[in-house]
Amino acid sequence: EVQLVESGGGLVQPGGSLRLSCAASGFTFSSYWMSWVRQAPGKGLEWVANIKQDGSEKYYVDSVKGRFTISRDNAKNSLYLQMNSLRAEDTAVYYCARADCSGGSCYSSYWGQGTLVTVSS
Amino acid sequence: EIVMTQSPATLSVSPGERATLSCRASQSVSSNLAWYQQKPGQAPRLLIYGASTRATGIPARFSGSGSGTEFTLTISSLQSEDFAVYYCQQYNNWPFPLTFGGGTKVEIK
Numbered sequence: 001e002v003q004l005v006e007s008g009g010g011l012v013q014p015g016g017s018l019r020l021s022c023a024a025s026g027f028t029f030s031s032y033w034m035s036w037v038r039q040a041p042g043k044g045l046e047w048v049a050n051i052k053q054d055g056s057e058k059y060y061v062d063s064v065k066g067r068f069t070i071s072r073d074n075a076k077n078s079l080y081l082q083m084n085s086l087r088a089e090d091t092a093v094y095y096c097a098r099a100d101c102s103g104g105s106c107y108s109s110y111w112g113q114g115t116l117v118t119v120s121s
Numbered sequence: 122e123i124v125m126t127q128s129p130a131t132l133s134v135s136p137g138e139r140a141t142l143s144c145r146a147s148q149s150v151s152s153n154l155a156w157y158q159q160k161p162g163q164a165p166r167l168l169i170y171g172a173s174t175r176a177t178g179i180p181a182r183f184s185g186s187g188s189g190t191e192f193t194l195t196i197s198s199l200q201s202e203d204f205a206v207y208y209c210q211q212y213n214n215w216p217f218p219l220t221f222g223g224g225t226k227v228e229i230k
Contacts, residue, residue, distance in 0.1 A: 033216065037165075045157075045165065045208055047219040059217035095164055102171060105215040107155040109176065111164040 002026040002110045004096050009115030016086050016119070022079040022096030022112055030054075030074035033099035033106055036081050038092035039114075046092075049081065050099065064090075086119045093117075123147050123211050127222035133230040134199050142225045144192040144209035153213035156185055156194045159224075160205045168207075169194065196227075204229055 008020040020036070036048040049070040050059045058070050069082040079096050093116050097108035124147040134140045144154065152172040157165040167176040169185035172192060182197040196203055209222040 035219075044224050045159075045210070045221040047210075047217075047221070050216045050219075052216075057216065061218060100170070101215075105153045105212050107153075107167065107170045107210065107212050108157075108165075109167050109170075111166070113164050 002098065004098065004110060004112035006094065006096055006112045006115040009094065009117045011118045011120065012086055013121050014087060014119055017082070017084045018086065018117060020081040020083065020094055020096075020115055020117070022081075024077045024079065024096075024098070027098070029072075029077040033101065034070075034072060034079045035097045035099055035108055036070060036079075037095045037097055037108065037111075038090075039095070040089075040092045043092075048094070051079070083117070086117075088119050091117060091119045122218055123150060123214060123220050125209055125211055125220050125222035127207075127209055127225050129225060130223070131226045131228060133228050135230045136201060137198050138230075140196040140199055140203075140227055142194040142196075142207055142227070144187075144194070144222050146190045146192075146211055149189045150211040150213035152188045153211060153215070154185075154187070154192050155210045155212065156183075157208045157210065158203075158205045159208065165208065199227070203227065 003025045005023045051070045067085045071080045093114040095114045096112045098110045099106035100109040126145045154172045156169040159165045173185045
């Protein structure tokens, strides 16, 4: 059974940093692109970042470029999101998701339960 | 960036009735369109990918259609567990940027 379990969320002051983790199991983690997607309270879904199987390619939504870094450790079956210079508008539930691909394009097939990040003074 | 627009924002439907949800892309996304269901306090769940292919374990009452810029999710006979928010997402620009629609809330009439 595919499982994705996020951790690391919490309350942080504006300008602060936080590192989210996602522990994967039930599939060959190193074979899949992975993503982070967030959802602000009461709002819709927003894609945040993607990372290739070997970590050689990383992509970000414009609003987090230069502040967030996606990474992975295939030996530990883990995905990470380092978030720096946090802003109030980064407050959201952050989901990690596995990307399944067809014809070179990929969709989020499995999602974790999410971890809440609150940026507030 | 491709903008995804869902309509209506809220759909009131009685159990057993058909629900039809729409999703429009600001430019062609071919068939690279997914639908997700989200219930309160839960993570999104993949329903449809490739515009019309049901994900594993998804009941046959869910069907997707369309290509290019116009897409539809149909729930043929609403069950109590289907009342939720539904999102479409284009992934034609993989690996970035991926964009979601604003969602359609399906509520009990």
